[in-house]
Amino acid sequence: MxxxxxxxxxxxxxxxxxxxxxxxxxxxxxxxxxxVVVEGARVMVKSTRKSEKNPDGGLIESDGPVHISNVKKLG
Known part of the structure; x- marks a missing residue:
C-alpha cells in the first residue's frame, strides 16, 4: 500500500x-x-428509479472522489 x-x-x-x-x-x-473523498468538495448527483427502498425515486447527492495530489492538508 x-x-x-x-x-x-x-x-x-x-x-x-x-x-x-x-x-x-x-x-x-x-x-x-x-x-480521497472530501466532504462537500465534489458533490455528485445520481438519478434513481422508484423502488421499495426509495419509493419516491428522484435525485441522490453523494460526495465524489478527488485526486490525492489536488488536496493540501490544513494545520
Whole structure:
C-alpha cells in the first residue's frame, strides 16, 4: 500500500480542479487509486428509479472522489 499525506478525519483544502478552494474533512482514502473523498468538495448527483427502498425515486447527492495530489492538508 502506498503512503499518503492525508488520512481519514483530516481537514484539507482542494488546491486544483473544478472544486478548487473548497475545504472539508476527509471521509475516506483509497491509496491504491490515489483518491480521497472530501466532504462537500465534489458533490455528485445520481438519478434513481422508484423502488421499495426509495419509493419516491428522484435525485441522490453523494460526495465524489478527488485526486490525492489536488488536496493540501490544513494545520
Amino acid at each position: 502506498k503512503k499518503t499525506h492525508v488520512k481519514k478525519g483530516d481537514q484539507v483544502k482542494v488546491i486544483a480542479g473544478k472544486a478548487k478552494g473548497k475545504t472539508g474533512t476527509v471521509l475516506s482514502v483509497d491509496a491504491a487509486k490515489g483518491k
